[in-house]
Amino acid sequence: MDLSYGEEHEHFRQEVRDFLEKHREVAPPPWMGGIVAFKDEKVLSWQKLLVEHGYAARTIPREYGGFGAEPDPLKTVMIDEEFTRANVSRGIGGQGPDMLVPTLLEHGSEEQKRKWVAPTIRGGVVWCQGYSEPEAGSDLASLQTSAVEDGDEFVVNGHKIWTTTAQLSDMMFTLVRTDPKAKKHAGISYLLIPMDAPGIEVRPLYTMTEGAEFNEVFLTDVRVPKSNLVGRLGEGWKIGNTTLKHERNMLGSASQSTASLQRLIELMRQEKVNGSPVIADPVFRDRLTKLQARVLAMQYHSLRLLTHTLRGEWPGVAVMIVKLIGCQLNHDLARLAIDALGELGTLYKGSKHERDGGRWQFQYMLSLGLIIGGGTAQIQKNIIAERGLGLPREPKPASGGER
């Protein structure tokens, strides 16, 4: 164990700090850690600057529009740490850059990589994920959206749901059923669908936050060129799981919890009740310290996982717990912030007396959505138990509608 970073890396850290010092004025607000990409001029030019300096798309090869650095997970972590500490936007993230791009780099054809990676990491093409369906939630592999071959095209019909940012997206990466006769998992393919294709209708899905973070997407005889198939027919389940793995790591990221904790400490220092700061109250202080230990545990845990990567070892069960624990932690951080604010904590969306722009209520609700989304907590526990601990799968019912 050695947590010093060495001269080369400390020099690199200084470079990142200098960059942030020099350019932070032109950065867009770090709203939601940049999970959603808007085609806002400020966001796009910031993203361009980040890619040029290697603070975004760092290890993506130059021929696909990235910075083309040798993979150095330590530097990636340092960038993350310094941006979090400075509370500056990490640029464009989310489904396109964080989930589709790694999937394409692993499974896409040369042509697909050249066509999609560069505009995605620059924010020119925004993606949404078309996985879940009304009848295929946790049991994702029972999805029914069909893609039928017709000449050089697929004709797609179906109904996707929980599609984040579909209303802003240019493209959707989708799991579709291409072989209804094959076994459940084997009949699925991975298809890239243009959102402006005729036959697509996007309807916003308003959530308890009063925002429409999600949508429903209806597909009626949508024609998609065959060149948009990623991998081979019937490989969709395997490829889709690559994407999900990246999603889980994104959702459970420790740096978001760390940033949230910093802000919570500040809030509890500043916010006074009956004339003294909330942090001076022993009960609230105890809750804060309890959460601090959990946040630090996840922060050091990410260093431990990083070390496994650096050593080329498979971390096993240690990595499977990240989404489950990280999302719950974000929810609990927001809970304490709201309680620390008392009645003020209930104010929302621009109300008089509102604190921190009502973000804690929003985080409290949204983080519950993320405990459910991206594979529910219960599905995560199944994964940990079955793939991590080797416990047997639930036996299939003797009869029923199983494919």
Add this chain to the structure above:
Amino acid sequence: MDFGLSDEQKLLQDTIRRYLEEKVPTTRVREIMQTETAHDPQVWQGLAELGITGLLIPEEHGGSGLGVLDAALAAEILAWGAAPVPFLGATVMAPSALLQAGTPSQQSEWLPRIATGETCFGCAATETFGLRGEAGVRVEGGRLYGQSLFAIDAGAADLFLVAAGPTDLALVPRSASGLAVELLRTVDRTRRVGELAFDGVEPAEWVGGPGGAGAAVERMLDAGRAVLASDTLGSCDRAIQMSVEYAMQRRQFGRVIGSFQAVKHMCSEMVAEIEPARSLAWYAAYAMDALPDEAATAVALAKSHLSDVGTDVVRTATEVHGGIGFTEEFDLQLWFKRVELNRQLLGGPELLRERAARLQGWEAA
């Protein structure tokens, strides 16, 4: 940057694990824990031969000159085996204090004897952080009066380090005139704590001279806390391992119970809580060796967090086992009780969280 164990550290853990499996299986643990002192000099000597007693002792004094992290890793495995050994006081807390504040002659007198396992120190400092009732040690005319509760490793100790004030650490032989040692019966029978009563006891020495212990008491306590956090970690590892094995083998309703989601999820929850906690425990122990500014806070947070996770894990493990887990005959209860004692020793979760808050200047905000 490397946040992981070295090959040497893995070897250290494997060596201890093999020794315990071979020489101190739980059948032997149960025999030793029934004795008055819960101490078997033969077992202790065996560990000394493996170099375990000298982990923290510098090489010039006959030890291996390793750090608190290595001691914590050793504690993980000792706990995994429910080992009835005075590791905490004799091997971790006493050398930490002597290294911090002992005079050169004290160091050369005592450290080699700790390294060989020939001398076992117990440590009495509860009253410096968690005074109960009428307890408390005071110094009058150079002699000790009063009592100290929950002296660590009081069963095996032939000498005690006694905190008589923030900068006074007395070295008192068990046989000192005016000292009465009474062992207390806690739920955990694998280790002994005791009550020391002082009636005009003249210390053999003061660590660093009278009033010269400086930060040694704090250092001794924090090293002990870091190691207790890891003791709980190792206990949890064993409880989880037993639970998963049992869930794979026990059949009800015609299938192994590990195929039921209710059972599966209990196992997942235990693992999901313990893995980040492992990272925190390692970090805190490492901080004791390498990050002096952060160490005290990290240790307080780690021990309180491991205590909370620990009690949840051993309780859940018991539920996974059902009725058998509740019996005396089945070994799981050894770890249930070990975690319980660890949780309170050297400060419970609330006390340590308040310490962490104070160290960060939060209470005066």
